[in-house]
Amino acid sequence: MTTHPVRPSRPGAQNFLPATDSLELLARAAADCRGCELFRDATQTVFGAGPSDAELVLIGEQPGDAEDKQGVPFVGPAGKLLRSALKSAEIDVGRVYLTNAVKHFRWRPAASGPRRLHEKPSQGHVTACRPWLTHELNAIRPKVVVALGAVAAQSILGSKFTLTHSRGQQLDWPADYESLSASALFATIHPSAVLRTPSLERATAMEALIADLAIARQAL
Ligand code: URA
Ligand code: SF4
Numbered sequence: 690m691t692t693h694p695v696r697p698s699r700p701g702a703q704n705f706l707p708a709t710d711s712l713e714l715l716a717r718a719a720a721d722c723r724g725c726e727l728f729r730d731a732t733q734t735v736f737g738a739g740p741s742d743a744e745l746v747l748i749g750e751q752p753g754d755a756e757d758k759q760g761v762p763f764v765g766p767a768g769k770l771l772r773s774a775l776k777s778a779e780i781d782v783g784r785v786y787l788t789n790a791v792k793h794f795r796w797r798p799a800a801s802g803p804r805r806l807h808e809k810p811s812q813g814h815v816t817a818c819r820p821w822l823t824h825e826l827n828a829i830r831p832k833v834v835v836a837l838g839a840v841a842a843q844s845i846l847g848s849k850f851t852l853t854h855s856r857g858q859q860l861d862w863p864a865d866y867e868s869l870s871a872s873a874l875f876a877t878i879h880p881s882a883v884l885r886t887p888s889l890e891r892a893t894a895m896e897a898l899i900a901d902l903a904i905a906r907q908a909l
Pocket of ligand 1 (some may be wrong): 702749750751753756761762763764765767768788789880
């Protein structure tokens with residue numbers, strides 16, 4: 690008799706997903722997610738935050754140092770800039786649901802000192818974490834979704850998507866997001882990209898982010 694090796698289950702958040710569309714229960718289950726190795730070096734899962742009936746969902750890349758410590762998305766420097774941009778675009782941040790493509794902080798130690806430096810999540814991490822994002826979106830069914838930066842946009846639109854020609858335009862959902870086809874999808878730059886822009890051009894980059902957010906607001 691031949692024996693077949695047991696195939697290990699595919700890694701990813703789907704192994705930890707409860708059968709529910711309650712955001713609260715999803716958040717609770719995500720706290721124990723071990724769908725990829727990023728949980729090991731992070732403090733905690735940073736799930737999305739905001740009203741469950743939000744009409745606007747903004748998706749970032751992954752939590753940063755401050756978010757990892759506090760357990761809340763967009764509370765560090767990029768979050769501060771994002772809140773300022775939202776205000777300028779006349780969007781009430783209290784009515785927005787903020788989340789990330791990847792729910793654990795990926796970092797590497799600085800060459801010296803205790804600082805933890807942001808490291809971009811790999812395609813594998815984005816894929817592993819995607820079930821949390823799709824279930825958040827399906828639980829909320831917002832009118833408008835804005836991906837902030839290429840990592841968030843590629844989580845939804847695939848790894849070939851580039852921001853350059855598509856920012857600030859309404860985008861088509863891929864077939865596997867059919868349940869969200871009534872929502873308008875946009876992509877723009879990540880607030881961290883504004884922070885990284887050399888100071889002479891930073892105001893222009895900020896204005897472009899605000900303009901893209903204002904376009905998204907008009908779709909509400
Ligand atoms: N950058 C992100 O993409 N998300 C956060 O929550 C914070 C910084
Ligand atoms: Fe799970 Fe996402 Fe954290 Fe990986 S990054 S352990 S998939 S919640």
